[in-house]
Amino acid sequence: MKFSPYKRLRLFLVGICLVLLLSGCGVWKHFFGDDMEPSPPELMSEGLEKFRSGEFEAATEIFQKVKDRYPYSKDALQAELKMADALYQRDMFDEAYEEYSEFEKLHPKNPEIPYVIFQEGMCFYRQSSTIDRDQSKTLRAREEFERVIKRYKNSPYANLAKRKLRESLVNMAEHEVYVGNFYYRIGKYEAAMDRYLYVIDHFPDLGQYYEAIENIKKCKEDLAQEKAIEEKERIEGRSWWSSFKHFVFDTESDYSSGSNSSNRD
Numbered sequence: 001m002k003f004s005p006y007k008r009l010r011l012f013l014v015g016i017c018l019v020l021l022l023s024g025c026g027v028w029k030h031f032f033g034d035d036m037e038p039s040p041p042e043l044m045s046e047g048l049e050k051f052r053s054g055e056f057e058a059a060t061e062i063f064q065k066v067k068d069r070y071p072y073s074k075d076a077l078q079a080e081l082k083m084a085d086a087l088y089q090r091d092m093f094d095e096a097y098e099e100y101s102e103f104e105k106l107h108p109k110n111p112e113i114p115y116v117i118f119q120e121g122m123c124f125y126r127q128s129s130t131i132d133r134d135q136s137k138t139l140r141a142r143e144e145f146e147r148v149i150k151r152y153k154n155s156p157y158a159n160l161a162k163r164k165l166r167e168s169l170v171n172m173a174e175h176e177v178y179v180g181n182f183y184y185r186i187g188k189y190e191a192a193m194d195r196y197l198y199v200i201d202h203f204p205d206l207g208q209y210y211e212a213i214e215n216i217k218k219c220k221e222d223l224a225q226e227k228a229i230e231e232k233e234r235i236e237g238r239s240w241w242s243s244f245k246h247f248v249f250d251t252e253s254d255y256s257s258g259s260n261s262s263n264r265d
Contacts, residue, residue, distance in 0.1 A: 040075035
C-alpha cells in the first residue's frame with residue numbers, strides 16, 4: 001500500500017509525538033529544562049509562603065524576581081511592598097526605608113500609603129539610640145509619625161503613630177535632660193539651663209518638663225552662689241590691695257621721716 005508524501009509526513013509527525021509521550025518528560029527536559037518558568041502569581045504565592053514561615057531572605061529574593069521579570073504585572077505592585085516588609089523583618093532598616101519610600105513615590109494614591117509612611121517611621125524608630133547618644137534617627141521617626149497623624153488621621157495607623165510618636169518625644173526629652181545634667185555636674189550651669197529650657201519649650205506635656213523646671217531652679221541657685229563668691233573674692237582682693245598699698249606707702253613714709261631726723265642730728 002502506497003502513501004502520498006503528505007500522508008507519510010503526517011505519520012512521521014504522529015510517530016514523533018508518540019515517542020515523546022512514551023518517553024515521558026525526559027526528552028522535554030533535555031531540550032527545554034526541568035521546569036517551566038513560573039507565572040507571577042505562582043512566584044508571589046511562593047514568596048508569601050516563605051514570608052509567613054519566617055524565611056525572609058528567601059522571600060526577598062523571590063519578590064525581587066517578580067519585580068525584575070514582571071515589572072508591569074499586578075503582582076509586581078504587591079512584590080514591591082512585601083519586599084520592603086521582608087527587609088524590615090531582617091532588620092535591614094535603611095534598605096527597607098528605601099523600598100517603602102520608593103513605593104510611596106511611585107504609588108502616592110495607593111490605599112496602603114498610611115501603612116507605608118508608618119513603616120518609614122518605624123525604620124528610624126527601630127534605630128533610635130539610647131538617651132546618651134545622638135537622636136537624629138529619633139527625630140526622623142518623629143517626622144514620619146507626624147506625617148501619618150496629620151494626613152491620615154482616620155487611619156488605624158494614625159493611632160499607632162501617636163503611641164510611637166509619644167515614645168519618640170520622651171526619648172528626645174530624656175536626652176536633653178541627660179545632656180543638661182552632664183553640664184550641671186561639671187559646673188556649666190548656663191549650658192545646662194539652655195538644655196532644660198529647650199525641654200520646657202518643646203516638651204510641655206511630658207514628665208521631663210517638671211524635672212527641667214526643678215533643675216533650672218538649682219542652676220539659678222548655683223549661679224547666684226557663684227556670683228556671690230566672685231563678688232566676695234573681688235572685694236577681698238581689692239581690700240588686700242588697699243592694705244598692701246597702705247603698708248608699702250606707710251613704711252616708706254616712716255623711713256623717710258627717720259632719715260630726715262638723722263640728718264638734722
